[in-house]
Amino acid sequence: MSQSPPSVFEPASKPVSPFSFGRVMVIASSSVTQLVRMKTFYFLLAFAAIIVVLMSLNPPTTPAGVLSTIKRISFGTMDIFAWLFAIVSTALLIPKDIEDRTLYTILSKPVRRIEYLIGKLLGVLFVIAVSLAVMYGICALALFSRESLYIAEELGAMQAGAQYSAEEVEAQIALIQQQGLRLELGIAVLASFLKSAVVASVTIFLSTFASSSLFSIIISVLIFIIGHAHTMATSFWLYQTDNSLLVELILKCVKIFIPNYQLYSFSHGIIQGEAVSYSLVWQMTGLTGVYLVVFIFLSLLVFIDKEF
Amino acid sequence: MSNCAVEVKNMTKVFSKGLKKSDYVVAVDNLSFEIETGEVYGLIGPNGSGKSTTMKVALGLMAPSRGSVKVFGFDSGDIRARNEIGFLPENPYFYKHLTGAETLKFCGKLCGFRGGELKDRIAELLELVELEGAAKRRLGGYSKGMLQRIGLAQALIQRPRLVILDEPTAGVDPLGSRQIRDLILKLKEDGITVFLCSHLLEQVQEVCDRVGIIFEGRMRREGPLAELIQINEQTSMTFAGAKPQLLAKVRDLIEAESDATIVEEGHPKTTLERLFISLSKSEKEEEERK
Amino acid sequence: MSHFKKIPRTVVILVVLAAFGLTRAPFEDRLVRDLIDTKMVVPPPGMTVLDQMGQSALMATLGGLRPLVASFMSLRGYENFSEKNWDELHQTYQVITALEPREEFHWVNAIWHLGINATANMELDTKIPEFERKRRFFNYAQQAIEFADKGIDQIPDSVEIRKQVAEVYREKLKDWSSAARTYGEIKDLDGAPQYAERFHGYFLAKVPGREREAYDYLKGLYDKGADQHLPTLIYEVRRLEEILKIPYPERIPEADLNRNRARPQKPKSKPLPGGVIIP
Numbered sequence: 024m025s026q027s028p029p030s031v032f033e034p035a036s037k038p039v040s041p042f043s044f045g046r047v048m049v050i051a052s053s054s055v056t057q058l059v060r061m062k063t064f065y066f067l068l069a070f071a072a073i074i075v076v077l078m079s080l081n082p083p084t085t086p087a088g089v090l091s092t093i094k095r096i097s098f099g100t101m102d103i104f105a106w107l108f109a110i111v112s113t114a115l116l117i118p119k120d121i122e123d124r125t126l127y128t129i130l131s132k133p134v135r136r137i138e139y140l141i142g143k144l145l146g147v148l149f150v151i152a153v154s155l156a157v158m159y160g161i162c163a164l165a166l167f168s169r170e171s172l173y174i175a176e177e178l179g180a181m182q183a184g185a186q187y188s189a190e191e192v193e194a195q196i197a198l199i200q201q202q203g204l205r206l207e208l209g210i211a212v213l214a215s216f217l218k219s220a221v222v223a224s225v226t227i228f229l230s231t232f233a234s235s236s237l238f239s240i241i242i243s244v245l246i247f248i249i250g251h252a253h254t255m256a257t258s259f260w261l262y263q264t265d266n267s268l269l270v271e272l273i274l275k276c277v278k279i280f281i282p283n284y285q286l287y288s289f290s291h292g293i294i295q296g297e298a299v300s301y302s303l304v305w306q307m308t309g310l311t312g313v314y315l316v317v318f319i320f321l322s323l324l325v326f327i328d329k330e331f
Numbered sequence: 332m333s334n335c336a337v338e339v340k341n342m343t344k345v346f347s348k349g350l351k352k353s354d355y356v357v358a359v360d361n362l363s364f365e366i367e368t369g370e371v372y373g374l375i376g377p378n379g380s381g382k383s384t385t386m387k388v389a390l391g392l393m394a395p396s397r398g399s400v401k402v403f404g405f406d407s408g409d410i411r412a413r414n415e416i417g418f419l420p421e422n423p424y425f426y427k428h429l430t431g432a433e434t435l436k437f438c439g440k441l442c443g444f445r446g447g448e449l450k451d452r453i454a455e456l457l458e459l460v461e462l463e464g465a466a467k468r469r470l471g472g473y474s475k476g477m478l479q480r481i482g483l484a485q486a487l488i489q490r491p492r493l494v495i496l497d498e499p500t501a502g503v504d505p506l507g508s509r510q511i512r513d514l515i516l517k518l519k520e521d522g523i524t525v526f527l528c529s530h531l532l533e534q535v536q537e538v539c540d541r542v543g544i545i546f547e548g549r550m551r552r553e554g555p556l557a558e559l560i561q562i563n564e565q566t567s568m569t570f571a572g573a574k575p576q577l578l579a580k581v582r583d584l585i586e587a588e589s590d591a592t593i594v595e596e597g598h599p600k601t602t603l604e605r606l607f608i609s610l611s612k613s614e615k616e617e618e619e620r621k
Numbered sequence: 622m623s624h625f626k627k628i629p630r631t632v633v634i635l636v637v638l639a640a641f642g643l644t645r646a647p648f649e650d651r652l653v654r655d656l657i658d659t660k661m662v663v664p665p666p667g668m669t670v671l672d673q674m675g676q677s678a679l680m681a682t683l684g685g686l687r688p689l690v691a692s693f694m695s696l697r698g699y700e701n702f703s704e705k706n707w708d709e710l711h712q713t714y715q716v717i718t719a720l721e722p723r724e725e726f727h728w729v730n731a732i733w734h735l736g737i738n739a740t741a742n743m744e745l746d747t748k749i750p751e752f753e754r755k756r757r758f759f760n761y762a763q764q765a766i767e768f769a770d771k772g773i774d775q776i777p778d779s780v781e782i783r784k785q786v787a788e789v790y791r792e793k794l795k796d797w798s799s800a801a802r803t804y805g806e807i808k809d810l811d812g813a814p815q816y817a818e819r820f821h822g823y824f825l826a827k828v829p830g831r832e833r834e835a836y837d838y839l840k841g842l843y844d845k846g847a848d849q850h851l852p853t854l855i856y857e858v859r860r861l862e863e864i865l866k867i868p869y870p871e872r873i874p875e876a877d878l879n880r881n882r883a884r885p886q887k888p889k890s891k892p893l894p895g896g897v898i899i900p
């Protein structure tokens with residue numbers, strides 16, 4: 024201890040900026056490490072297992088039908104995994120920091136609370152993005168292998184009799200390819216990501232004042248479910264005139280206070296093979312950004328006054 | 332600008348305990364004191380007297396209910412104030428999944444250190460707290476003393492001008508607390524202001540320039556340590572090799588004086604702490620001789 | 622800052638949430654409409670279907686799990702089919718098609734199960750009294766036709782749905798007029814099989830009283846060129862010429878009968894394997 028040079032303690036604090044994206048990224052990457060070391064990525068194995076089971080199913084339909092079924096179930100499962108992961112991991116992260124009192128260490132450094140919140144959110148989003156990419160990879164592989172198999176089989180069967188024109192063979196292949204792996208499916212994955220991002224920001228907001236992780240998880244799931252009834256609420260609001268005052272009040276509250284998760288169901292259309300409207304996808308992305316900003320701001324309103 | 336590193340002015344902190352307005356605890360009550368730059372200041376008081384609360388307010392982890400705390404002229408809670416402070420919490424807690432070196436890296440990055448500079452700083456600090464050997468182990472496997480030391484290292488990472496230590500020697504074995512006291516003296520030598528607190532007077536008396544005695548949230552006594560503890564009208568003497576006849580002579584001599592009395596007589600005891608340290612030192616020396 | 626502190630945070634949060642909700646509502650409503658118009662989002666199912674759905678399916682729909690629920694319901698539909706539980710199957714498919722009304726495949730399946738399989742079962746199942754069998758036969762066929770109508774409402778230019786319901790008219794109900802009408806619709810759609818325009822004529826020819834119409838149509842096809850000179854077409858034209866007593870100079874020549882024998886009629890791929898399957 025005695026041989027250390029005196030320079031160790033030379034007062035030389037670095038100047039500190041009011042807001043630093045660098046600090047946000049440090050918090051974000053530490054949350055990623057935290058999630059990785061909590062072994063959260065194991066849920067990807069569960070997903071892979073589901074896909075394997077799915078691939079062994081043989082529903083009584085045509086090749087295109089089988090592909091469509093595989094596609095819908097695997098992408099549906101991917102979507103559930105993404106938003107559930109968003110809720111659970113976000114609900115665990117901040118309370119865990121408080122409980123372990125690591126928050127002390129972090130907030131006693133020159134770090135702003137807003138930087139901490141944004142960092143946590145970005146960390147979760149990064150892990151969701153990576154998980155979605157991996158799950159998409161698994162789905163793509165499964166879908167593509169089935170698709171090539173069916174195309175080969177169909178070609179073999181149709182060419183065996185030599186009674187079909189090239190055009191007809193092509194049409195048949197196109198029928199299969201339409202249900203197979205297509206580039207637009209990436210947009211469906213983006214939809215899942217955007218939705219999970221909003222879910223995560225709502226959960227962060229809840230966890231800034233919730234008394235336990237379980238509470239934030241349950242409330243966030245409830246909000247998620249109610250958030251899908253938006254259009255129903257709107258149509259009641261617009262067309263149903265004989266509602267009781269109470270029902271009307273509840274519907275209006277839902278519409279105003281609950282995020283509209285239903286918008287993100289546009290992934291369903293894409294999975295069914297509808298044409299993608301890119302301008303709408305952009306608008307959805309923008310709207311998601313606004314949701315994130317608003318909910319981080321709300322979280323800050325609660326978090327800034329918190330005492331540890 | 333005053334020469335104050337920390338300036339606590341009429342600070343009061345009230346915690347509400349229940350839903351009712353009347354249900355509250357006054358943790359700190361109209362507390363005022365100043366710590367000058369370069370000084371080692373100790374806040375002494377029993378558990379629950381408001382020491383940690385005062386420190387948390389200084390760091391901006393809590394807002395004062397009334398009054399103010401300023402650090403180098405900045406309001407507490409200002410990020411510029413925190414940039415000057417290194418803090419060792421009462422029970423330092425870090426991410427258990429990180430290793431010692433990773434913890435320092437994380438804290439260093441939060442303070443704006445990057446690349447080679449950060450690497451050098453980490454190596455420097457690990458050496459300072461003698462944890463080079465444990466740098467690659469996860470904190471989950473650290474002992475209390477090791478945690479305390481890594482806590483000190485992370486507190487010093489950004490070369491703060493003020494170091495706040497909440498019970499730095501609590502729960503640490505005497506050897507460890509000796510090391511920590513040496514470190515505090517070293518900090519003082521380098522001109523760093525140290526603000527520490529403890530519920531045990533003996534553990535800090537050697538290092539503090541000034542102490543404040545706090546009880547139930549209020550400052551009871553304040554001043555240089557020697558002034559606070561010396562008893563001016565008494566004198567103690569310790570003899571070595573004195574025969575009983577000599578002692579009898581001394582006793583007689585004192586009894587002859589009309590205004591002097593013997594208050595206490597007996598064999599001086601080594602304190603347990605001193606015994607422990609001398610024992611472990613001699614063991615070390617023996618080992619070195621081998 | 623000091624003023625701000627006095628307002629309770631809960632109030633500030635509620636105000637911000639409400640302001641955000643009111644600002645985004647018009648934008649989101651328009652976005653939902655656009656998404657529904659571009660078929661990217663499926664509108665919520667109507668009340669009648671919601672009633673049938675059962676709680677778990679309803680929750681799932683609300684939770685945005687439509688495709689997943691629809692897929693599992695399809696498996697249940699297959700189970701109903703294996704158990705010849707046709708009434709249950711009818712309900713199952715009502716839910717499936719409500720969940721994913723834009724999925725052509727569900728409509729085709731529903732029509733195939735009810736219109737072909739259920740009716741075939743009624744023709745064969747001797748355990749049920751004759752009268753009841755007949756009544757159910759027509760019920761199931763009628764249900765298949767209802768699915769076709771609703772499906773065509775959802776996917777107006779669907780060839781597959783029409784092909785499947787045409788099969789019901791043709792093979793089960795022997796309703797030549799409806800079969801003719803359906804093939805007539807198919808022939809004008811994109812991706813229609815070539816045989817559709819001929820089938821339209823063939824079934825028209827079988828409707829009593831519409832021989833003239835059928836003759837004009839088929840003769841028109843015949844006159845298009847040698848491509849159309851298929852045996853059935855020539856046979857039908859001849860038959861109609863006989864019935865309508867067309868003057869000989871206007872009748873088609875004799876020699877054409879064997880012209881296209883080298884090119885046999887081939888089946889187009891069907892959406893489902895086999896015509897009639899009874900497990």
Ligand SMILES: Nc1ncnc2c1ncn2[C@@H]1O[C@H](COP(=O)(O)OP(=O)(O)O)[C@@H](O)[C@H]1O
Nearest residue numbers: 346356357358377378379380381382383384385
């Ligand atoms: N977050 C809190 N909520 C309520 N009461 C608290 C809180 N923190 C401390 N207290 C109370 O404030 C008093 C002072 O606590 P503290 O400052 O931790 O004492 P010390 O550090 O001197 O042992 C204690 O009575 C304690 O119970």
Ligand SMILES: [Mg+2]
Nearest residue numbers: 382383384421
């Ligand atoms: Mg304390």
